Amino acid sequence: MSRPVITISDLAGHVDQPVTLRGWVYNWRKKGKLRFIILRDGFGYLQCIVFRPEVDEEVWEKAVELTQETSIEISGKLVADERAPGGYELKVDNLKIIQIAPEFPIGKKDHGVDFLLNQRHLWLRSKRQHAIMRVRSEAQFAIRDFFQQRAYTLIDSPILTPAACEGTSTLFETDYFGEPAYLSQSGQLYLEPAVAALGKVYCFGPTFRAEKSKTRRHLTEFWMVEPEVAWMQFDGLLDLCEDFISSVISRILEECAVDLERLERDISKLEPATKGSFPRIDYGDAVKTLQTLGQEIEFGDDFGAEHETLLAGLHDRPVLVTRYPADIKAFYMQPDPTDPTRALAVDVLAPEGYGEIIGGSERSASLEHLEHQIEIHGLPRDAFKWYLDVRTYGSFPHSGFGMGLERFVAWMCGISHLREAIPYPRMINRLYP
RNA sequence: UCCGCAGUAGCUCAAUGGUAGAGCGGGUGGCUGUUAACCACUAGGUUGGGGGUUCAAGUCCCUCCUGCGGAGCCA
Incomplete structure (x- = not known):
């Protein structure tokens, strides 16, 4: 038989x-x-x-x-x-x-976080981790499909880079044949030249930040997807953010129903986000709203985690906060033509306390403005020569954003800490297994 | 980096300054429908390291280490 x-x-x-x-x-x-x-x-x-x-x-x-x-x-x-x-x-x-397996370390009863992370390679066998990995995998393919179907070209940005993209001191340094090199913390600067070649591009890969953060919202190694679109201006960028999130969530809800049920995820909390119509709030109005809610925040301050949670909590779907003060944002952002102290920047805040999942902006198309910004931020002019060439040889308006995959997956799965949203999390003090 | 909490059996946790315990896991036995099965028995400990107070320290004090939670920063 x-x-x-x-x-x-x-x-x-x-x-x-x-x-x-x-x-x-x-x-x-x-x-x-x-x-x-x-x-x-x-x-x-x-x-x-x-x-x-x-x-x-x-x-x-x-x-x-x-x-x-x-x-x-x-x-x-x-x-x-x-x-x-x-x-x-x-x-x-x-x-x-x-x-025959000897006594398996992970049993039926509860375990502590430290123990489980030390057994991460075995922890992956549990039902909950299995479900999360399925959602993560589906999210990655949904993201790639979204861009593929819209004629974006995948541009892999380098992991080894010669300088800071955003000029911060949170880089992992390594030795590159006697020269210092840094692990990439964003592919954006490499996408901007590429978008002049291909019109619509994206990258999707690991990024590294040596921030000494010990919070549920940070990893030192995480995956980020970053689209960049030629001729797209700020309003188009906001539409793209909304379309992107709605589309990817719709596919997750369709394809991962079994996994989300195993995770006991309340689907009704995700469904509004599939319907678009995300609220768009001006930074200034957001500050006023927070003040009304009794928060001590002044115009010009950046939002803390609590502020983001409060703002997002007022809505059932992601919120787009727009036009931040230029001096709390990155050097490459396009100033708002109606108020040059503001940048055409957007943060997308997810509901339920999941916070900022997307940060994006229209990029400055002006060589003069960028040169000035690089000087103000004390960045080495020479290191950005190639980047500035985008503004030298046929400059053009363009916009893009970056979304942290683990933050998105954590939101989808309803898990409280990013460490479960990636197979082998890398955090301060944790490089094993 | 700062603030707070914790470290006791393989794991999760108890234990008024006075003889270190339970559940799970392991072992042995029982049960024809279990749903993290159940029942009985059993083995298993340098209470994170170092120093101190005390007749007596898991418990109080100092210090170091490790981890967790939060802040800042960000995706």
Whole structure:
């Protein structure tokens, strides 16, 4: 009798048929002559039943030997049964042990954060982490599809760079054949020349910031997607942010329903964001609103985490805060033509306290203005020569933004800390495993 | 970097300055429908390191280390 080897994602087509599955023992329970084995194969979970009177003694002895995370090949008849989680179970008639696992560090009860992070390579096997990784993967493909379908060209920006993009002191330095080099903290400066070649571009890769931040919203290594569009001005940028977020969330809700349910994510909190119409609030109005709410903030201050949460909390979908004071924003931003003390910058604040997920701006197209800004910010003129060439050889209006993937994934999954939104988080004091 | 909290069994946590315990996990046994199964028994400890106070320190004091939460900064 031939038995197809199937995965748990493919049960429905094999009901009442003999099948073989391969995977790991997620959990097991014993009840006299019964053994319940929960098999995990990376695609799902399946309850397998070994009933002593109905199997060879040899099979029973193997079933008794099983431990959590033992790798096995298991065969039997797949049946539908309402008593089984998921609605299907396997009536086992054969069992092959690949390797008996010794006591698995991660058990059924709660563990501390430190312990779990030290076991991150094993923690990934848990249901919750599995679901988060599925959402992250889907988010990445949704993002790439969004740009691909709109004729953007993917431009991979370099990881090793000669200088700071935003002139901060939060760079990881490395030795590049005797010269200092830095791990990239943004691909933007490399996208701007590329957009003059290709019209619409984006990059999507890891970025590095040596900020000594110890908060739920920071990693030292995180993934950022950054589109850049030629001839796009500020209003177009705001539309792009909105269209982008709506589209990607819609796809997550469609494709990851099972994962979001496993994460017990309240979908109704995400649905408004699929419908567009994101509120757009002028920075000045946002400050007034915060003052009305009793916050001690003055025009000219940047928002803290609490301010962002308060502002976002007034709406059921992301909020676009626009036109920040120029001097609290990066040097390359285009001044507002109606008020040069303001920059054509936008931050997108996610609901439920997830904070800033996007930061973007129209870029300054003026060589003079940029040269002045570089001087004011005390940046080395020579290091930016190539960047300024964008404004020398046929300057043009253009805009772009950056979105942190982990912040987006954390929001989608409803998880409180970015460390769970990336397979192997890198944080201050944590480089293992 | 600053402020706050914590460190006790493999894990999660208890323990008025007075004999260090429980649950889970491990081991042994029982149970034909379990859903983090249950029941019984059992093994398992230099209480983060160093110093101090005290008749007596897991507990109080000093110091160092590690981690967590928050702030600033940002995506």
